[in-house]
Amino acid sequence: MSTAELPLDLGREILPAVIGTPVERIDAVEKVTGRAVFAGDNWLPRMLHGAVVRSPHASARIVSVDTSRAERLPGVHAVITGADTAGVKWGAFRPDLYPLAADRVRYVGDEVAAVAARDPETARRAAELIRVEYEVLPAVLGLDEALADGAPLVHDDAPGNIAHEFGFDRGGVEDWFGRSDIVVEGTWQTARQWHGSIETIGCTAEWSQDRVSLWVNTQTPFLARQRYATALGLPLRAVRVVQTEIGGGFGGKSGDDNTSVICAILARKAGRPVQLVNTREEEFLASRPRIPMRYTVRLGFTADGLVTAKDIQVIADNGAYTGKAQAVLGAATVRHDALFNYRAVRARSRLVYTNLEPTGAFRGFGNPSADWAVGQAWDLAAGKLGIEVPDLFLLNAVESGSVSPHNHRITSCELKQCISKAAKAIDWEAKRAARTPNRGLAMGVSVHVSGRRSFGDYDGSSAIVRLTEDGRATVIVGEGEIGTGARTTLAQIAAAELGLPVADISVTRPDTDLATHALGALASRVTYVAGNAVKRAAEQACQGLLEAAARRLERPAEQLWVEDGIVHGPAGPDGEGPVSAPVGVVVRAELYRPNGMPIVGIGSFDNPSEFPDQSRYGNESGAYNFVAEAAEVEVDPATGAVTVLELAAVVDCGTVLNPPLAEGQVEGAVAQGLGMALTERFDWRDGAPTHANFSDYKLPTANVMPKLHVEFADSYEPTGPFGAKGVGEIALDPVPSIIASAVADAVGVRVHELPVTAEKIFWGMQHGESAPVVPGPSDTPADEEGDAR
Numbered sequence: 083m084s085t086a087e088l089p090l091d092l093g094r095e096i097l098p099a100v101i102g103t104p105v106e107r108i109d110a111v112e113k114v115t116g117r118a119v120f121a122g123d124n125w126l127p128r129m130l131h132g133a134v135v136r137s138p139h140a141s142a143r144i145v146s147v148d149t150s151r152a153e154r155l156p157g158v159h160a161v162i163t164g165a166d167t168a169g170v171k172w173g174a175f176r177p178d179l180y181p182l183a184a185d186r187v188r189y190v191g192d193e194v195a196a197v198a199a200r201d202p203e204t205a206r207r208a209a210e211l212i213r214v215e216y217e218v219l220p221a222v223l224g225l226d227e228a229l230a231d232g233a234p235l236v237h238d239d240a241p242g243n244i245a246h247e248f249g250f251d252r253g254g255v256e257d258w259f260g261r262s263d264i265v266v267e268g269t270w271q272t273a274r275q276w277h278g279s280i281e282t283i284g285c286t287a288e289w290s291q292d293r294v295s296l297w298v299n300t301q302t303p304f305l306a307r308q309r310y311a312t313a314l315g316l317p318l319r320a321v322r323v324v325q326t327e328i329g330g331g332f333g334g335k336s337g338d339d340n341t342s343v344i345c346a347i348l349a350r351k352a353g354r355p356v357q358l359v360n361t362r363e364e365e366f367l368a369s370r371p372r373i374p375m376r377y378t379v380r381l382g383f384t385a386d387g388l389v390t391a392k393d394i395q396v397i398a399d400n401g402a403y404t405g406k407a408q409a410v411l412g413a414a415t416v417r418h419d420a421l422f423n424y425r426a427v428r429a430r431s432r433l434v435y436t437n438l439e440p441t442g443a444f445r446g447f448g449n450p451s452a453d454w455a456v457g458q459a460w461d462l463a464a465g466k467l468g469i470e471v472p473d474l475f476l477l478n479a480v481e482s483g484s485v486s487p488h489n490h491r492i493t494s495c496e497l498k499q500c501i502s503k504a505a506k507a508i509d510w511e512a513k514r515a516a517r518t519p520n521r522g523l524a525m526g527v528s529v530h531v532s533g534r535r536s537f538g539d540y541d542g543s544s545a546i547v548r549l550t551e552d553g554r555a556t557v558i559v560g561e562g563e564i565g566t567g568a569r570t571t572l573a574q575i576a577a578a579e580l581g582l583p584v585a586d587i588s589v590t591r592p593d594t595d596l597a598t599h600a601l602g603a604l605a606s607r608v609t610y611v612a613g614n615a616v617k618r619a620a621e622q623a624c625q626g627l628l629e630a631a632a633r634r635l636e637r638p639a640e641q642l643w644v645e646d647g648i649v650h651g652p653a654g655p656d657g658e659g660p661v662s663a664p665v666g667v668v669v670r671a672e673l674y675r676p677n678g679m680p681i682v683g684i685g686s687f688d689n690p691s692e693f694p695d696q697s698r699y700g701n702e703s704g705a706y707n708f709v710a711e712a713a714e715v716e717v718d719p720a721t722g723a724v725t726v727l728e729l730a731a732v733v734d735c736g737t738v739l740n741p742p743l744a745e746g747q748v749e750g751a752v753a754q755g756l757g758m759a760l761t762e763r764f765d766w767r768d769g770a771p772t773h774a775n776f777s778d779y780k781l782p783t784a785n786v787m788p789k790l791h792v793e794f795a796d797s798y799e800p801t802g803p804f805g806a807k808g809v810g811e812i813a814l815d816p817v818p819s820i821i822a823s824a825v826a827d828a829v830g831v832r833v834h835e836l837p838v839t840a841e842k843i844f845w846g847m848q849h850g851e852s853a854p855v856v857p858g859p860s861d862t863p864a865d866e867e868g869d870a871r
Contacts, residue, residue, distance in 0.1 A: 121284030132358035137187035140769030168315025191367030253426030262382030281329025284359030302602030306337030331564035333443030366774035370442030377455030414448030457819030507730035522828030526816030533607030542688030553666030560600030579620035581644025606808025613803035618685030722844030737805035755817025
């Protein structure tokens with residue numbers, strides 16, 4: 083069914099008791115007792131350990147690689163270079179990455195060679211013995227260098243260092259700006275943000291004849307298998323991917339890095355299993371952090387506060403290789419246009435190669451960068467209009483039935499409810515009425531998807547539910563678990579449909595040899611897309627159970643129901659009393675009879691969406707989730723230090739299936755947003771982070787967290803499983819923007835480049851303004867705000 087045919091209000095179903103209630107995570111005991119097997123816990127007989135040699139230069143030609151000393155070291159079983167690879171470039175959207183550098187390195191950290199040895203220490207010692215001779219080449223270490231006339235090319239097939247670009251003008255922007263009473267504009271820039279997962283990226287590889295099995299902490303086993311097969315020069319059938327437990331994903335374990343490919347090549351050459359796990363320092367060089375983006379934003383409004391037009395120019399730092407940056411840039415350009423009733427929108431977006439670490443997917447997938455810039459422009463507009471931000475949002479917010487300029491069709495939407503609740507939770511009116519010096523308030527909003535049609539014209543999932551002879555059920559699904567509690571949520575959905583306790587539901591881990599096809603944990607899609615597939619499979623399995631029970635209990639199947647693992651039926655027409663039978667008894671009886679059959683259900687669901695065209699026009703998701711967040715900050719006038727006193731987050735994610743899990747997702751997302759806003763930054767020298775560790779890269783800790791109010795809108799998504807939508811990413815999105823706007827409200831200094839540091843604020847308070855850090859249209863601050871880039 084196309085989205086045009088979807089009803090906007092199907093009515094709310096009566097929810098089973100297991101839906102909307104706290105349910106203990108089905109993996110809780112394994113994890114708290116240490117029995118869960120993460121990537122580094124995996125062990126195979128005769129297993130070796132790997133280490134990688136990385137480029138110390140941002141741009142250089144490889145003159146020679148001497149591996150002889152490493153090969154002679156006792157305990158070394160294999161040494162590989164680019165000559166040992168299939169020589170095939172790979173990548174999610176733009177193939178531009180070799181498994182090991184062929185003749186040139188393009189960033190500090192580029193993989194050049196690798197070693198497999200008896201233990202990690204020997205492998206690292208051997209890697210240090212490999213001698214690589216380089217001819218250092220000119221590098222481009224920033225957006226402006228890369229775009230300058232005559233700049234060295236990072237890739238010869240990317241003229242002007244442009245990896246991807248697109249644009250659009252929908253609705254006639256210049257005409258609407260001409261009809262606007264107020265126009266605000268400004269330029270804002272974000273920075274690289276690392277995922278900071280507790281567990282680093284890792285893989286264990288083992289070959290059997292011409293087939294490799296990879297145990298990987300990937301979020302996307304099936305998509306990763308396809309990419310790894312390409313990189314290894316193998317047919318798809320020759321690669322098996324098994325998902326281990328994952329100690330944090332956040333987009334960073336999406337299968338865009340070389341770790342697993344190198345591990346597989348080492349294992350093939352050594353003839354033994356090999357494990358390769360990044361050190362913490364390597365994680366800062368080998369993973370794919372958030373993409374730095376520079377936004378120039380113009381917004382137009384009528385005098386009474388109705389938004390007219392939006393024009394943005396986006397330049398994104400791709401780094402040396404592409405990964406998912408192309409898709410991230412697309413989301414960062416168009417998705418936020420589904421928040422407000424814009425009359426016209428225009429954009430020009432460019433993804434730029436630099437000789438810096440490759441960038442990629444990070445929780446929010448472009449939204450935080452967009453909200454950082456566009457959200458502050460809305461805050462500036464509220465100041466110029468003399469309208470409180472919540473009121474300006476309410477005046478312009480989309481509702482159920484709205485259609486964005488890009489044809490994003492909104493089914494359920496409680497954005498206005500979120501705005502009102504967030505204002506109430508932060509006590510906006512009272513704090514505005516009694517202002518405290520050096521304290522400021524701000525609000526931001528965001529929209530996210532529940533799955534997105536981007537990997538071909540498919541964004542679906544499939545599942546199998548099998549009832550067992552002991553009255554339990556097994557859910558076979560390939561989506562996986564990355565720490566969010568997805569397996570528990572899917573077990574709840576299955577339990578609700580089957581009439582079984584959640585404790586009697588098991589959910590398999592992804593194995594591309596055994597599970598049904600899945601795209602994995604991305605785009606906040608698992609609850610909505612996989613949840614629907616599991617629900618349909620469980621419905622079919624339950625129908626099969628009732629039909630089998632009808633034969634045993636001699637009652638029509640439509641009169642039977644299942645509750646707490648028992649099939650029940652009414653009294654018979656001839657005076658017989660009510661009947662019942664345990665589920666296990668029915669399943670066993672159905673199996674152990676002539677021509678017996680197992681009771682199995684198969685379900686699938688494809689996100690009711692459209693594959694966007696080259697200009698990103700198309701309804702990219704079947705359901706959109708929303709958030710409104712408000713924050714109060716205090717700024718120390720003597721130092722510029724920021725304290726976030728209070729933050730309210732109100733999320734529209736449809737039916738909340740498991741409140742503690744949903745609350746945890748919101749709290750974690752807010753924490754990562756605070757890190758992006760305030761603490762996470764690197765110093766760089768010659769294209770390399772100077773201190774690649776957590777001593778210098780400051781993740782947010784407990785002392786950064788404010789008093790936090792988490793609420794959920796009363797909402798129901800008619801196309802979702804029991805009315806649910808996604809929740810995993812969206813609460814991160816507005817946080818940096820509202821922190822910066824609250825600082826501006828507190829002391830009149832608006833920071834334009836992340837992170838929002840005490841030094842930038844102090845400089846703004848002392849000097850009133852500073853020179854722009856980026857060229858382009860200068861900001862037009864509201865009132866007397868200082869300009870601290």
